Amino acid sequence: MPLNFRLSQIRLEPRESTPLWLAVVAPLGAIVAALILCVPLVSWTGVSPFQSYGVMLKGAIGSGFALSETLSRATPLMFTGLAVAVAFRAKLWNIGAEGQFYMGAIAATLIGTGLITLPPILMIPLLLIAGFLFGGLLLLLPAVLKTKLSVDEVVTTLLLNFVVLLFVGYLVEGPLKDPSALGWPQAVPIIAQGAFPKLLGRSHLGLIIAIISAFLVWLLNDRAVLGYRMKAIGANQIAARFAGIPIDRIILATALLSGGLAGMGGVGEVAGLRGYLSLDLSPGFGYTGIIVAMLAQLHPIGVLASAFFIAAIYVGADAMSRAANLPSYLADVIVSASLLCMLVSILLTRYRVRWK
Amino acid sequence: MDVLNLLLGVEFWTATVRIASPLIFGALGELLCERSGVLNLGIEGIMTIGAFVGWASVYQGADLWTGVLLAATVGLLFGLLHSLFTVYLGLSQHVTGIGITLLAANLAYFFYRVLLPDATTPPKITPFQPYPIPLLSQIPIVGQALFTQTPLTYLAIALVGVIAYVLYATPLGLSVRMVGENPQAAEAQGLSVYGVRTGAVMAGSALMAIGGAFLTLSAFDSFFVNLINGRGWICIALVIFASWQPFKALLGALLFAGFDALQIRLQQQIGGAIPYQVFLALPYILSIVALTVMARRAGYPKALMVPFRRGER
Numbered sequence: 001m002p003l004n005f006r007l008s009q010i011r012l013e014p015r016e017s018t019p020l021w022l023a024v025v026a027p028l029g030a031i032v033a034a035l036i037l038c039v040p041l042v043s044w045t046g047v048s049p050f051q052s053y054g055v056m057l058k059g060a061i062g063s064g065f066a067l068s069e070t071l072s073r074a075t076p077l078m079f080t081g082l083a084v085a086v087a088f089r090a091k092l093w094n095i096g097a098e099g100q101f102y103m104g105a106i107a108a109t110l111i112g113t114g115l116i117t118l119p120p121i122l123m124i125p126l127l128l129i130a131g132f133l134f135g136g137l138l139l140l141l142p143a144v145l146k147t148k149l150s151v152d153e154v155v156t157t158l159l160l161n162f163v164v165l166l167f168v169g170y171l172v173e174g175p176l177k178d179p180s181a182l183g184w185p186q187a188v189p190i191i192a193q194g195a196f197p198k199l200l201g202r203s204h205l206g207l208i209i210a211i212i213s214a215f216l217v218w219l220l221n222d223r224a225v226l227g228y229r230m231k232a233i234g235a236n237q238i239a240a241r242f243a244g245i246p247i248d249r250i251i252l253a254t255a256l257l258s259g260g261l262a263g264m265g266g267v268g269e270v271a272g273l274r275g276y277l278s279l280d281l282s283p284g285f286g287y288t289g290i291i292v293a294m295l296a297q298l299h300p301i302g303v304l305a306s307a308f309f310i311a312a313i314y315v316g317a318d319a320m321s322r323a324a325n326l327p328s329y330l331a332d333v334i335v336s337a338s339l340l341c342m343l344v345s346i347l348l349t350r351y352r353v354r355w356k
Numbered sequence: 357m358d359v360l361n362l363l364l365g366v367e368f369w370t371a372t373v374r375i376a377s378p379l380i381f382g383a384l385g386e387l388l389c390e391r392s393g394v395l396n397l398g399i400e401g402i403m404t405i406g407a408f409v410g411w412a413s414v415y416q417g418a419d420l421w422t423g424v425l426l427a428a429t430v431g432l433l434f435g436l437l438h439s440l441f442t443v444y445l446g447l448s449q450h451v452t453g454i455g456i457t458l459l460a461a462n463l464a465y466f467f468y469r470v471l472l473p474d475a476t477t478p479p480k481i482t483p484f485q486p487y488p489i490p491l492l493s494q495i496p497i498v499g500q501a502l503f504t505q506t507p508l509t510y511l512a513i514a515l516v517g518v519i520a521y522v523l524y525a526t527p528l529g530l531s532v533r534m535v536g537e538n539p540q541a542a543e544a545q546g547l548s549v550y551g552v553r554t555g556a557v558m559a560g561s562a563l564m565a566i567g568g569a570f571l572t573l574s575a576f577d578s579f580f581v582n583l584i585n586g587r588g589w590i591c592i593a594l595v596i597f598a599s600w601q602p603f604k605a606l607l608g609a610l611l612f613a614g615f616d617a618l619q620i621r622l623q624q625q626i627g628g629a630i631p632y633q634v635f636l637a638l639p640y641i642l643s644i645v646a647l648t649v650m651a652r653r654a655g656y657p658k659a660l661m662v663p664f665r666r667g668e669r
Contacts (some may be wrong), residue, residue, distance in 0.1 A: 012445075012446070012665065041466065044470060084443075093450050095450075095454065126505040145644075145647075145648055145651075149646050149648055149651050150651050151648050151651040152596065152647065152651075154395075154397070154592075155589065155592050155593050155596065155643070155647060156644050156647060159586075159589060159590075159593065159640040159643050160640070160642075160644070162586050162589075162637070163637045163640050163641060166633040166636050166637040167633065167637070168634040169633050170634075171629045174631060175549075205513050273456075276626045286456065287458060290451065290454050291458075294451055317626060325470030325473070326470075327465070327466050327468075327470060329462050329465040329466040329469060330466055332458065332462035332465075332466075333459065333462045333463055333466050335458075336455055336458035336462055337459060339451070339453045339454075339455040339458070339459075340437075340441065340452070340456075340459065341373075343441060343445075343447045343448070343451060343452060344441075344445065344447075345391065345596045346447075347447060348447055
């Protein structure tokens, strides 16, 4: 077993500090590595990888239209990425951003389709608050089970995704079904007062709210006692307990914030992009949010950049798969490969690898 | 009354054992990984790619057992990938597992579309047929349900015994448990923690892949997107429910499958009155309830999710 022998000789020495160039190069390196690893798949159709990736880059950011598509795709990923980053920092393993995202979308639909009518200046904040609460409350249940009964939150948050999706299915086929949708299972559309104003192309107000949220989370992390305590719990729960930090309360607050951020993402997709709730509202934004957060090394401002990166891969790969007649699942393969590459590059930024 | 009739019918019990089969493979696989101290959240994706590889190889002309073997091989490879990240590099087992799940599932979907660019209805293969075991299948109800299954189901049930035997009665099993409970002590005994964990994760992942292949080669006869539909995550819940013990995992899988078979039949009987999504959501809700009930009593491997680095205490 020569491979086994060699690998077990790896020794990782923690770095005292990460050089700035490495912190910048590592995520880029991870994406480049993932793109290189996917070359065999891209060349499946016989098109040269350079040409294919060229089409991809052009399709992602090569024109005003492409850029606006990428921005609108990045918006929900910013929300779910922030949600995951906030939770993971406190070692609350929230794998349920998908469900929380849909809860936000449900909130927007319940309130924004005619329940009340207010001028947009009041209506839009109301939808966001409702989405935040719906998303946050969904994560509160696993968080309470975790703190009170030590039930593993990874599995509960995951399972809740399925429950929420079935609930959405019930709503769009039943009580919230749009009778004028020609039989398609989709909910009645948002009223005009609740619709987010557009920015460029299909991108909308949600983008600005995501950016503001990222800065607020950054402030919370770096300036607020709550943010410091979240980090302390994530770093070492036993030490945090000794320091007198009320762990359960902080975890519940983290859950509310994390689920709430994902919920606002759902509001954005309904009120800003689609106009209505449907079962295909999210092509897995909650799961991709995990990748976004890891790529950003859980830093809120980094989440903005990595969400843009990942969105560019999706939009670009869509363009490429159309041009080269490749299955669109290629984008998901590239993105999941970049998560795995990113894990290695995070290791390289934190540790020096030595061979014994 | 209707429900009673239903519970006495042999079809119900046959369906229960059939629905349980992929869960038994998956839960045994996860159990093996976790017993060695490695959480494998790659299960959902590994089951997906196992289902695809099994189906695709038979679709391309291989025989059924070759399909199972190829699925297991791909499972082994993803297990190796997972152990490279979690065992050797000590990276977060949660995040790596999600990465493996996404990668494996999307690779399966990608190749499915490469193989069949514009198929709207997935092409069918001839799956494993039920093989009634002589004599045993004559026993009323229990025998009929248990012994008129396809060979893969027999394999699943046999593996419960095999894995329990290996875990509790062989030196190999002792090393797996030791590595999952106290890797430092295991190393002091001269065991290779890395080696044992890698072996357990690879073998466990192969079982998961066979569980996926069961769905395409034994239960259904085709592959489609979202085929696994959360069964992998249910397996993870089952392992916790079973307190990491093979026979309890079998029991859990049967209970769970029985409930699933019941909900399908109840749905047919009282459908309309209650939205069908309620029935579909029940397995997930039931899993959460089971997790909550079992959480306190769980005797989980002490070193689960704790990366081991040689020389570190």
